[in-house]
Structure formats: C-alpha cells, structure tokens
Amino acid sequence: MNFVTQYNCWNEAQRVNATQVFLATDKQEDARVIVVAFRGTETFNTFDWITDIDFSWHKLENLGRVHVGFLEALGLGSRNNQETFAELQRKLLEPPASRGPSISGMSGNIRSTKLLAHDVVTQKLKELTQTHKDAKIYITGHSLGGALACLYSALLYHSKESELADKIGGVYTFGQPRVGNDEFVNFYNEKLTQPVNRYFRVVYNDDLVPRIPFDDEVSGFKHAGICRYFNSFYTGQLLVEVPNKNYFSIFYYLPMTVSAIWELLYNTMILPFVHGDDYFETKTSTLFRILGVIFPGVGSHSPVNYVNSIRLGTSPKHLW
Incomplete structure (x- = not known):
C-alpha cells in the first residue's frame, strides 16, 4: 500500500484531538483502491470507551436517530452546544455546490483552526478521486473506528456527495458498536446493501462492543446489514444478530467467562505453537485477555481476534 496521509482531528465535546484517520492507496499512480481507515477504541483511553458506551442520540432529518458521540467524533457537532446540530442539519440539506468546503456543524472559528474528521476526509477524497479516476473507496475501522x-x-449519501458515494467499493467494520435506530438502518441498507452488498460487519465471539448501545425498546439502536460472526474456534457464520445481542443477560455470564478463559489459553499458549511465531501476542494483548476473564466480553474485543478471524477463520456460509 501507498501511504497518503494521516489526520489527528478535533472533537469539540472532548476538547482534544481524539479522532485519528489515515488514507492509503494501492499504488502511487493510477490507483484502483483508496482506503480510509478510522482509528478504533484505544485500550486505555477513557474518552474512547465513554464514547462507545454512550446512549445519547440526535435525530437527523431523512436519516434517523444517530449516536451523538459518533457525530462528535466526526466533527459534526457538540452536545455542549445544541446549536451546532441545528446548523449541521441545515447544511446537510443544502446542495453540495452551495454549502462550501465544509458541512460541519461547528462555528466558523473552530472550522478554520481545528481539523474536523468529516471535512478533511471528504476534501481529501475529492482530490484523490480526481487524481485516481478509476479508484474505488474502501472505508474501514475497528470498534469506534x-x-x-x-x-x-x-453521510456521504445523506449529504448527496454522490460522486464519492458512488465510488464506495466496500465498508468493512470489525467489532463495531451500533450507530443508529431502525430508520438509520433502513437508509443504510438501501444505500449500501442493495442491490449489491458493500457492507461487511465482522463480529468475534463475545465481543462486548458490538452489543452496545442496546437494541431494546428504551435505547432503540440497531445494526445494519448481516453479521459475519466468528466464534472462539474462528468458525464463521452469517447471522442476522449475534447471540446475547445486548450483553446484559445473566444466563450468558458463566458461558462467557468459560469462553474468556479458553481464549486466554488458546491464543497465548496453543495458537503460536500450531501456526507459528506470527501468532505470539504482546504483553498488552495478554493483559487484555486476562482482564476479559474478570469482565467477560472485553477480551474478545481485541483487534488480534479480528486479524486471526480473517487469517484463520472459515468462510461464513450459513444464515441463521
């Protein structure tokens, strides 16, 4: 891959550069692939975990209820200033040609002094697709990413950035939390799963994060598309929804604890000797797995599991 650039972007609600994203192409000239990768939840970053478990939402016209923390991470508003979301809604409904270089809900001074993820990525993609006219865009991330x-x-479809939206070759997410309600899901499925599916959501075993915010009558968050699910043996299945979809059932606690112990032993002691040195885990990863025995579902969230699922997993063949 050819590295293009990396951005450290501003989150007005957190008042820090909390959103990282990098772009790459498959080659330097005449590229066919443009990759946009959003950085996921950092293991010991409190802000990231708070964003993941947040249940706040904002209603966007013609799109549905959307997780506020994720809007903030893209630089599209701040819960500390509700006027930013009103401005965002107005700009989203404007034709792209009349809204200028940014659709951000932030005030002008913030927009000019801080990098906002949605704005800088969109602008850079416009430049890259002009340079690499035959390239498709692939958007990816783990967890928060x-x-x-x-x-x-x-949002590329909702804001009518059709030239970029039509170039999306695929969206690949790993351990992704829920983003919006059923209205959002219907919109997303219409744009990115029909008539040809371009959305691939991968979930590993008991991972906590894809099971939040909750899919219940109170919270109302839903997942779009079909899940590519891998169990602790890296056996793949196609599922509408994963087992224990809201994580809080007491009936799953004991099985998840047993599974976390098995993951710790299998991935740190057995896997490296079966498949080679590439599968030895770092001390941080091992510590994360130990933590997962105490808090079932945490250890399954490690990016290592998703790398292993792609490298070792069987192809999902069944839809349950």
Missing part, C-alpha cells in the same frame, strides 16, 4: 466508518459512509 468501525462506527465512524459506518456513519461516514451513510
């Missing part, structure tokens, strides 16, 4: 990949691709 997966949610941003999902939301960003939806």
